Amino acid sequence: MIFDSLRDRMGGDDKITPMGIAHNSLFTAKEKLDLLNQLKADATAAGEDGRDMGFEAEEIDQAIAEVRQGVQDGVGTETVLKGDF
Known part of the structure; x- marks a missing residue:
């Protein structure tokens, strides 16, 4: 399932929440x-x-x-580079 790899990318077995996805800097707005x-x-x-x-x-x-509002505000359209965090 797609969320298995998402769980790993978000730090392990912590609960995945919709807002966690919306605020994750590893994804573009479209991916979110x-x-x-x-x-x-x-x-x-x-x-x-x-x-x-x-x-x-x-x-x-x-x-x-929230993701859509971020796009309108010009935030969250790009992912961060690996060295940025």
Whole structure:
């Protein structure tokens, strides 16, 4: 699953959150939106099956809105270089 490698890139077994994805400097805004939209689809399907993803769809919507706002403000359109952090 795509989030297995994301978990590794975000520092291990810590909980992945929608805002964590939105604020991750390793991804471009497009990559963040792709991940968040896939996460929303997975969360919707999980909810229909009675499973809990650990966060609500509203959290994903807020993260998507934050990424879009960042793009409008000119922030988050590029990833950082490995030497920058």
